[in-house]
Amino acid sequence: MRACGVIVEYNPFHNGHLYHLEQSKQEADAECMIAIMSGQFLQRGEPAIIDKWHRTEAALKKGVDLVLELPYIYAVEHSDHFSKGAVRTLSEMGVKSLCFGSEHGEIHAFEKAYCHLKQHQATYDLAVRTHLNEGYAYPEASRKAYEEINLPSDSIDLTQPNNILGYSYVKEVLTYDPNMTPLTIKRTANNYHDETILGHIASATSIRKQMKQYGLSQPAREALPDSTVEQLLSYQRKNDDWHDWEHYFHLLHYKILTMSCDELRSIHGVDEGLEHRLKRTIKQATSFESFMNALKTKRYTWTRLQRTLVHILIGTKKSLAQQLLHDERPPYARVLGMTDTGRQYLKEQKKKMNIPLITQPQQLDHPMLELEERASVSYYSILKAEKRVACLKREYGAPVMH
């Protein structure tokens, strides 16, 4: 069976995702669509608005055949680690192609950029280091370095967030798995960062912004499949609200102020004296947003800080993160949900895999799964006691079947 992989967050699943799925299936001539999806916390260092089980359901309903969990340690990371975790898991699953959305829309441009970079790797690396030392955050340092090695003018624009991610996927595919073909679909309508909704297709960012301000208002509903709308409403009813950093602020406050500076420094992402700034700042803050605004500087981007705060919330140690991120391969592939097609594909593929395939975390003893458990504990800790116990139990249950 020919499988095509997609790398997703579905926060929430919207019309643009549906379009991308359908186009990818066609472009790849695939019989089975495999999504590798982030769990409870996302790449920008935020809790997903609804949990991974509900997002899995949404995906299976709309054309995905198999949902795998992108382990937390890769999911809450910059694009290189994120891509490594996602691409290598898909590679283990034997997918023949990886199809991503991008502002550019032409895969050759990505490949060309990659070849150009390979030729100028040393210059590029030096430039990145120089700009980091000048105090720039990593994305900006990297953008400047690309400028300095003169990416060909018909190449991709690496200031566009989906181009950056896509480029990172292509780099990973071309270096790691020559049997996988990278494909890209041009994103239509809204940019990733756009915060207004202009029609039937809108970015997840703009949809979330609408939802936060006005709930599921008409513009948000128009950008979502009916099934997503129903699901979001039912989740909100059951759990009092969607998940948002603001709900976790008291936990962050408690955690940061009951940790010693040494303990804070041992957390992944707490570097260069950030521990003192964190303690000083959170003592005065009365909301997550005011905390973040007081915390951020040129060196610390909003995203990097948010990721670090997730690591503090979950207690992700530097030493463990470095070890896990350094490993050649993800230690397992975990199934969150599947359709009949997905199940059939798994049956074919299972015996060819080099890493264990698991459907429940208790099937394997690995620190990465402990982190996953802690991510879920933290994620659900804002719920009422009965809900919390029930949701945590779900973590050890069987995958979603559709």
Add this chain to the structure above:
Amino acid sequence: MRACGVIVEYNPFHNGHLYHLEQSKQEADAECMIAIMSGQFLQRGEPAIIDKWHRTEAALKKGVDLVLELPYIYAVEHSDHFSKGAVRTLSEMGVKSLCFGSEHGEIHAFEKAYCHLKQHQATYDLAVRTHLNEGYAYPEASRKAYEEINLPSDSIDLTQPNNILGYSYVKEVLTYDPNMTPLTIKRTANNYHDETILGHIASATSIRKQMKQYGLSQPAREALPDSTVEQLLSYQRKNDDWHDWEHYFHLLHYKILTMSCDELRSIHGVDEGLEHRLKRTIKQATSFESFMNALKTKRYTWTRLQRTLVHILIGTKKSLAQQLLHDERPPYARVLGMTDTGRQYLKEQKKKMNIPLITQPQQLDHPMLELEERASVSYYSILKAEKRVACLKREYGAPVMH
């Protein structure tokens, strides 16, 4: 100026406390009454129903001249450590007598018991160890050991909680400070553990129980001075409720399930594999009470478990606790509040003291004060954001003046 010391929690300040204060002052012929009071968390391993600043105010209003903070590390401990911290601080303050309430009411009986124990120390120690090994909790092991060394029949009944504490004070006074005279006042009416209120004088336990079930109902009001009633009502209005373990349960759940077993084992009080039991049990529990009921065994008394849970909440490391508890003297004496008499006494006494006298925590850099800060962070973490920030600020402010 002749000072008399009392060791208190005032949770809340009630008519029995007032009676004890007045009797002690008379009995000791004192010009200045000094109370050493536990802070945010108490000996039985519970949050105080209102914070230390309000309890200080209540004490100053009703006859105490100087309130000192019993450091957290002594306050949330069994009677020997508790007494050590309290008596030695009072000794540094130059008090001439220590007056405690007891069921027995005759100081000679306490002194006699102490002499008898000194003669049979080796037998007693061996018996305690034997009973601990048999699986008894410490209070029960100790009670059995006293039985075995045949305390004289006219001696104190060491199954009565205030006798136990008083005995522990007397032991500490007689071994540590020969210039201090121990005195005792017979407790009238209710026993410590009584849970019903029978009149004008009732135990703090029975008052808290009433308050928890019925709010400030008539029986509770009768056992409290009017000023306490007003204060409790105003605290409840300002902070939504009085403090209770149930309000902290979600934090405990989050904390225990995001700590590794190794991390849990490093916490003061987590011994003999308790970390596994804690994790297993809290995963199912939907309230603090159901959690405690599932957790307790013959070996772990309710009180010992609650103390351990406070240490988990605050992150009190075993290594630090052992070091601090082992020190010969408390590292400082901290003033929480004073009257004019108290201030005058301090002026006289200050130059004779062997340890620093502080009025604000930022005057000294000591791990014990860091713990105090963390105790306050944890204690206030259940409040709304604005309240939380304001209450935490109070921690660094000047003492209460009355």
